[in-house]
Amino acid sequence: MNWLTFALMTVVSWGLYGIFLHTGQTAMATGDATLARYKAFLFVGLAYFLTAVLAPLALLLGKGAAFDGYTARGMGWSLLAGIVGALGAFGVLLAFGAGGKPGPVMSIIFAGAPVVNAVVSLALHPPPGGVGAIKPQFFLGILLAALGGFLVTYYKPAPPAAKPPSLASGAPPPAKPPGQ
16 A cells, blocks of 8 residues: 555645645746746756756665666656646646636646546557446546536635734834824
8 A cells, every 4th residue: 555655645745736836936926927937937847856856866876776777768758757747837837827826726737637647548558348348437437526626616715805914014004084
């Protein structure tokens, strides 16, 4: 069941991803909002470099791994996976820039991604007996995933009302009505 632990680690990490990315993007918005998205994406790339280049390199070196056995096919598919992952991260930022908020944006992404995965996996690796051999529950699962993403997005609770600025924030005190 180690795979489940790692899968749940990914669920938590990617569940936090949109919230943290949106917060980083808005914190970069000191001028042009488009530039803020690019600045945030730059730091996402830096994080990918630290996590996905330096960490595995250190592990490979630490385990004394030989740097052979890299196949063109394996490198190509792995590079393509990295590209679509990076494009997805950029798409999240563009969705935020177009007015999307983390809750609905990430709900649509995380409900839609399994549907895309299921369809493409079936196309690349059809089951023995073809599509007709697939149990109806599989198609129901795809429908429920899409429906779940819609429901979470459509019925997302409204955010709390904005609080008035406090005196501690440096905001001027409210004006007193005349005669007081």
